[in-house]
Amino acid sequence: MDEQSMENSESDLNLELETLRKRVIKAQKPLTIAIIGQHGCGKSSFLNTVMAVLRGEYHENALVGNFEDEGEHVTRRLTRYPKTRYLDESSVEDFTQKWPTFVDMMGFQNAGDEGVRKILDSIINGCFKDGTKLNTSLRNKRDVVDFLQQFYYGEEISRKVDRIIFVASAISKELPCELIRALVSQAMDGRRDVPIFGVLTHADKAEERDPDFEEKFKRSLGLNDQRFLLCSNYCDNIPPQENRVPRVEVPIARFLQQVLNPSRHVFQEKPDxxxxxxxxxxxxxxxxxxxxxxxxxxxxxxxxxxxxxxxxxxxxxxxxxxxxxxxxxxxxxxxxxxxxxxxxxxxxxxxxxxxxxxxxxxxxxxxxxxxxxxxxxxxxxxxxxxxxxxxxxxKSPELDISEPVMENSVAVVSFSERNKDLHLKIARSVISSFEIYQVYLGGMTNISTIGLPSKVCLVFVDKNERNIILETDVDVSRTRASFVEGQIKKGRTQVIVIYCQHAGSHNMTRLYDRSLGNINKQETLRQLQRQNRVLSIDTEFSDYQSNHLKTILNEALC
Known part of the structure; x- marks a missing residue:
């Protein structure tokens, strides 16, 4: 927390709230503000704190929490919060004014594939009703229906997003570059350019923050200081209190003044x-x-x-x-x-x-x-x-359809460009006499239809905050799960999934860490686990895991 925020007083807070109220009075319409970010970054906590600033007291409107071991979301549906859901008509001055509508949703993974871009585009253009399950909308892929929704629903204009606030945690170890690139491409596509703002939460944990992370975050979103906020939320290390906490609320009130600034316009083509x-x-x-x-x-x-x-x-x-x-x-x-x-x-x-x-x-x-x-x-x-x-x-019986010839080789599949060389090094430690193909699948579309010529495929998944090895039905992007399921369905390649850089899996005497709940929860992983084809490691295989892999490779390729 910086010194200026520590010096904020209650009089400062009252002054900033009065300025914010004047901004709302000048508004031509109620703005729709989407809160977007990764899972576990503090989106819902930030939204609850924003509502506390506007209301004058804290309430948990947006559910807060996560199930890290099981990889579950607390926020599962797209939820809209108009003023009637976070303001009290009897206690808030100027209740009849055009207070903004906030849009909360489940967290995204750091992915920028076609499915994520489609979901982001639909959110920005107001195609989803309140309560929509985003992961279900993605799996159905009703492109024509989603497009027609923009013209069918009577409230599509009010549902279109006017501002985007991208939230990340200041103590994150890695910037969600793929998700940010996908968001920027959809928000600034030329058809309807929506202003983007950035928020880094957990400002109170200064000892855990990377000093360069803030600048990287601002550069990736193209932010200046007016469209950036470093803040703390209620429900972090600052519990909600009966009295207002100026050092928490003043920076957010100033930030909201910039968000609601009527001089910032959404550029939209208006063809006749x-x-x-x-x-x-x-x-x-x-x-x-x-x-x-x-x-x-x-x-x-x-x-x-x-x-x-x-x-x-x-x-x-x-x-x-x-x-x-x-x-x-x-x-x-x-x-x-x-x-x-x-x-x-x-x-x-x-x-x-x-x-x-x-x-x-x-x-x-x-x-x-x-x-x-x-x-x-x-x-x-x-x-x-x-x-x-x-x-x-x-005429089809007359066609000569032959199966592709499979090679006695091993495909090493990576989804992270930064760690693909590490994955190859780990694979070479157990593969000596067979040819290796390195495959990088970042940003590819139609990933479930990709065919591999190798008889064995080692799929490397890097450690992530929720310990998601293969995505479940509650996740928006299912890139890794779609690829693995596609290979299993084809039945030509033996798939082995390796969860790496997991500190709890160092030098194990078993195949994987039993505390990884995703292995038992994800259907495809359960199937592979029963076949002893799921491993979790740190940065190298243990002797037990190495011998197990060599046995599988010899049986499949010799």
Whole structure:
């Protein structure tokens, strides 16, 4: 804790709170602020402290804690905290003002793969409702549904994130570079650039802090001093008290003034969506009809199933004729007018008040005709694709499908670029007479489909704070688990998982440390453990583990 924060008094706190209140009064709308960071960095504690600053007293709104041995999250769902959830209407002055909405969520791992980027993009653009399980949304991968949610939900504008606060622990040993790069790329993608702020918690543990960590953190997020905060939270070494603690709350109140500064704008492209659609479909109406009939006859005479397409053809002609008759009745002189122009004019206010009925008819008939044509063409295309696939399935027995030739070699797989050389060195200590391939999988996509030519694969996982060897269902990113599960499913490579740099596994007389709860909790690890293919080490194998590995390698490769 720096000297300035130690000198903060209650009068300083009152002054900063008054300045903060004025910022809220000047706000044009309630800002949505997302709190993002790794698991165990103090996100929820920081959020509770922020709410205590705004409310005037501490409450555990966001659940705090972790299950380190089991690798579990306390915060599992995306949770929104509007002012009604953290302010008391009867005790807070200016309750009716536009106080911000905070978004809390489960912690991310230090990963920047496609799944993490997709989740971050959806959070920033307000695609998730309150209470959404982020890991479930990632596993379902309903890309189209997630995209349409932005247009379907009525509150999508209020759910879009206006500020991002990235939280990390000042006593962390390693900067979450992969996660930070993923966040910055999604928050500053050019479509909607959202201001990013940074917070380092555990400022009170100065003796455990790396002096260079703060500068690395600020550089990685592109922060200046106004968008950075080094603070302590309630529930760390500073328990909540009945009286306010100025040395905790004053720095946070000053930081919130910068976060809520109305001069910081979210840059967002504002394309004229209606004009874009109008230009896209602005072709003469008769051309649309001619094109639709041409495609209809083309599919009809290239298919043998005549009767279903004849029925569709007749139905389409009847619907088209009805739509045309309705349009010509109200607007006979404008059949050659572009469809996009018709839709634009029909929804505009250029008509007189007595023509509202005509506007409704023209708009409904034109839109209905387009919808019918598109639906018919999509149906015909799907039927055509289905017929082509059925033909391919009939010919498939004639194809010569052969299994790839597997090599008598060992693949050494790493997910950390910094430690891949250490992994190779550890592997060479037990592999002397077989060829070794080094494989680095950091940042790769579709990782479950990767195929290896080696008969044996040593998967190295580095020590992490939650002792997660392979991710479970509660984790957002499942990079390591997806890779291992993919190799086991293929059944061509024998997989051995090695958890390394774990101090409790130094010179063991068994294969792994029994206190690692993830081995018993993760289904794939349980399967490998029953086959004696899970090991935990420090920086080298013990004699017992080395002999065990040599036995497996000799049986598989000799």
């Amino acid at each position: 969506f209606v004009e874009y659609v109008r230009r896209l479909i602005n072709v003469p109406l008769k051309v649309v009809l001619e094109y639709a009939l041409f495609l209809l006859f083309f599919f009809l005479f290239t298919m043998k199933d005549f009767l279903p397409f004849l029925f569709i053809l007749v139905l389409t002609m009847l619907l088209t004729k009805f739509s045309l008759m309705l349009s010509l009745h109200f607007w006979p002189e404008n059949l050659n007018l572009g469809v996009g122009t018709m839709l634009r004019d029909a929804r505009s206010n250029d008509f007189k008040q007595d023509s509202i009925f005509m506007k409704a008819c023209v708009f409904s008939s034109s839109t209905g005709m387009l919808v019918c044509i598109i639906a018919v063409e999509v149906l015909l295309f799907l039927l055509w694709c289905g017929k082509g696939k059925s033909k391919n399935r009939q």
